[in-house]
Amino acid sequence: MPRxxxxxxxxxxxxxxxxxxxxxxxxxxxxxDSAALATAQAVVVYGHPRVDGxxxxxxPSLKVISNHxxxxxxxxxxxxxxxxxxxxxxxxxxxxATADMTMALLFAAARNIVIGDRYARSPEFVEYSPAILIxxxxxxxxxxxxxxxxxxxxxxxxxxxFDMPTLYHNRRRDPQAEEELGVRYxxxxxxxxxxxxxxxxxxxxxETTGLISTPxxxxxxxxxxxxxxxxxxxxxxDALYRALVDGEIAAAAVDVTDPEPLPxxxxxxxxxxxxxxxxxxxxxxxxxRRMMDMTVENLRAGLAGTPLPYQVMPTA
Ligand code: DGY
Numbered sequence: 001m002p003r004x005x006x007x008x009x010x011x012x013x014x015x016x017x018x019x020x021x022x023x024x025x026x027x028x029x030x031x032x033d034s035a036a037l038a039t040a041q042a043v044v045v046y047g048h049p050r051v052d053g054x055x056x057x058x059x060p061s062l063k064v065i066s067n068h069x070x071x072x073x074x075x076x077x078x079x080x081x082x083x084x085x086x087x088x089x090x091x092x093x094x095x096x097a098t099a100d101m102t103m104a105l106l107f108a109a110a111r112n113i114v115i116g117d118r119y120a121r122s123p124e125f126v127e128y129s130p131a132i133l134i135x136x137x138x139x140x141x142x143x144x145x146x147x148x149x150x151x152x153x154x155x156x157x158x159x160x161x162f163d164m165p166t167l168y169h170n171r172r173r174d175p176q177a178e179e180e181l182g183v184r185y186x187x188x189x190x191x192x193x194x195x196x197x198x199x200x201x202x203x204x205x206x207e208t209t210g211l212i213s214t215p216x217x218x219x220x221x222x223x224x225x226x227x228x229x230x231x232x233x234x235x236x237x238d239a240l241y242r243a244l245v246d247g248e249i250a251a252a253a254v255d256v257t258d259p260e261p262l263p264x265x266x267x268x269x270x271x272x273x274x275x276x277x278x279x280x281x282x283x284x285x286x287x288x289r290r291m292m293d294m295t296v297e298n299l300r301a302g303l304a305g306t307p308l309p310y311q312v313m314p315t316a
Pocket of ligand 1: 070279283
């Protein structure tokens with residue numbers, strides 16, 4: 001059987017090897033004279049490469065776009081639908097890992113884990129002192145979750161274990177989640193003004209782009225900590241920098257930035273009161289495996305012309 005030409009971006013090499021028997025895998029590239037674009041029957045992408053209508057039009061054999069992840073803000077799903085190209089993603093399998101990461105970042109910022117690590121390794125640490133790096137107690141503090149989807153709900157579950165009164169803000173109220181998780185709906189302004197920790201767990205959409213900017217930082221407690229595991233562009237980067245420098249909020253911990261990565265000389269990288277992770281939300285062994293399996297299930301279904309098991313529908 002001849003191998004099917006596909007284009008792939010960002011897949012871990014251990015997974016690429018598994019696909020070699022069936023697929024002729026071309027590294028992602030979109031140059032004007034790309035021969036791979038002309039022949040590829042599928043694209044497997046992760047996160048960043050933008051897949052829009054004009055690019056799809058340069059791929060006459062394209063049958064399916066399989067995204068290795070849940071967020072599809074980089075794919076023009078409506079344009080794909082107009083061209084009858086199904087788009088698949090990996091919902092559900094990464095909720096726990098991403099919620100774990102939300103809590104890990106929250107704790108890292110609250111309890112000075114990163115600064116503490118640097119200090120503990122440095123020549124300055126010569127004697128234990130009870131006066132240093134006194135952080136914020138997480139247990140019992142109020143949490144505000146922006147985006148109570150699958151991941152946000154997992155964060156709420158974890159917060160219960162830390163006795164955190166939890167507010168949420170979402171496009172729609174979710175009475176069932178309120179009942180099951182003991183969370184309370186709040187308008188965005190109330191959530192921002194009340195929460196000790198604000199976590200962003202929403203998708204990037206036109207409505208959430210720039211959702212957190214200077215006015216929102218000004219509403220937050222000066223002691224508040226912002227955690228972003230959603231997408232960098234949910235927060236305005238310059239406003240975040242100013243809020244951290246001017247003390248509008250105490251600290252931030254982010255898994256994602258805008259742009260991503262930040263330019264190496266970006267002033268945010270020089271601040272002590274921000275923890276920055278390189279987009280590790282779903283980067284755990286079991287989750288990556290499941291993401292890969294779902295990505296390949298979507299890929300094979302699209303190539304066979306059958307419905308994708310995990311298909312993204314264009315928003316109305
Ligand atoms: C997603 O699934 O969108 C994540 O950002 C990938 O880890």
